[in-house]
Amino acid sequence: MDFIDLIKTHAKTIPALKEKIQTEEGTKNALIMPFIQILGYNVFDPSEVNPEFTADVGTKKGEKVDYAIIKDGKPCILIECKSINSDLSKEQASQLFRYFSVTAAKIGILTNGIIYQFFTDLDEKNKMDIKPFLEINLLDIKEPLIDQLKKYTKQALNLDELHDDATQLKYTKEIIQIANKEFSQPSEDFVKFFAQKVYPKKLTQKALENFTIITKDSLNQFLSDKINERLKSAMQPESPSKTPEAQSTEISQPQTAETTDVIVPTEDEWEAYYFVKAILHDSVEPSKIVMRASKSYFSILYENNRLKPICRLYLGGKQKHVGIFNNKERQENKVALDNIEDLFKLADQFKATIAMYQAPAPTQAT
Structure with a gap:
């Protein structure tokens, strides 16, 4: 399973577990330790993940950070854990701030098992910044940020490169915030x-x-x-098509005004497209669900292949319809829609269509 799939699978467990977790210790065991394992670290090996890592601060002795990721015998990442119901704030980060300055760690992570805030020392060397340079919410995953998270896995960990990435992320984030404010x-x-x-x-x-x-x-x-x-x-039509079957389909069918004119989907069509992708997210990779607009209807295709329509949407008139293709003859069966949300009522039919396309072709007797 790919890293992003492991993260998404872990994230799906959070809503069910959230109601059962009441303490910080429960948050660690149910959410944070599995997360560290997904990053590739052995949480049961103290030479790799040291729990309750001692970080003496000034006259305070025996101060402990929840976890320290160890590399070459030294802590490189400190992880401070809070209860799942905690709001991460500057006050919550103060403990991590103290630990950071007295260890060799270059990255500090503050988390409640759902949100992970990443800190480093961009503003002043060996002093943790007040603001995180990266924040990941597992209940609202932004896929580009998953690529950043992957750099913290055991296999990819490079502290010098992470520092450079942190610099870019910090200023990119701040510029976007300024732009949002100026635009509004x-x-x-x-x-x-x-x-x-x-x-x-x-x-x-x-x-x-x-x-x-x-x-x-x-x-x-x-x-x-x-x-x-x-x-x-x-x-615009892709050339060449992604699959040999789709490519042969494109070549065999001459272009018409319908395929050469650029038609921008309506807001309803965009919404319908994302609803269908959401319905099928457990059945097929989202990248294999492709939309294509025409003058008379809006198609959602499997593998960008016209011979594999998932549905056709007719949303321009007073009465909305969706055409479904889940019979062996692949004949279109139109169903009336009162609103776009009605697509969720047809989830089983969409899944049956995908299962039909994914079924292995029957072997021919020789």
Whole structure:
């Protein structure tokens, strides 16, 4: 099983366990130790994962951090655990802050078993930063961050590279936060930057107020245009197709106006597409579920193959319909929809369609 699948499988256990875990010790045993094992470390080998690692702080002796990941005989990652119901805050991080400065560790992790906050010493050497450079919520997994998490596995661990990554993540995160704030509520300096490039007159207070509105509207339009460009690019036919079967299908069928025109999916169609992917997430890899828009309907295909339709959606009229193909003849059976959420009622039929496509082809007698 791939690393990302191990993380996702672990994350799926959290909601059921959350109601049963009441203490920090329970959080460690049920959630944090399995997480450390997924990273490739043997939690039962103290030379690799040292529990209750002693970190004397000044006159305080016997101070202990919950776990220390050991490399070359020295602690390289400290993990401070809190109860699953704890909100991770600066106060919660203070204990980890003290441990960090008196050990050789370069990475500190604060966690409640669901959220993992990663700290290092970017602002001042050997002094843990106040803000984490990386935060991962296992109940809201962002796949690009899983690639970052993989770098903390035993097999991939490289502390020098992690420090460089932390620098980039820290400033990328902060710039995105600034951009989000400026796009929603442009500051005076931000507005002046644009206004002075397009407005030749003196910027009076009234002009500045007008340009605040203009700047906000312009930025929203810019983002909208960029999103539409990405959507149009995503909807263009792939060449060559991903599978030999799909490739032969594409070659044998001449292009029509329906396939050459770029058609941007509607909001309902996007929502339906993600609903179908969610329904089938246990049955098939999400990357194998592909959408394709046309003038008359919106298709969701298995393996990007027109001969393997999962469904067709007709959402433009007053009455919405979905076409299902789970019979041996692969004939379309239309079902009326009161709303997009009704797709979940058809989950078994979608899964039957996928099972039909995944079934091995019958062998021919010789």
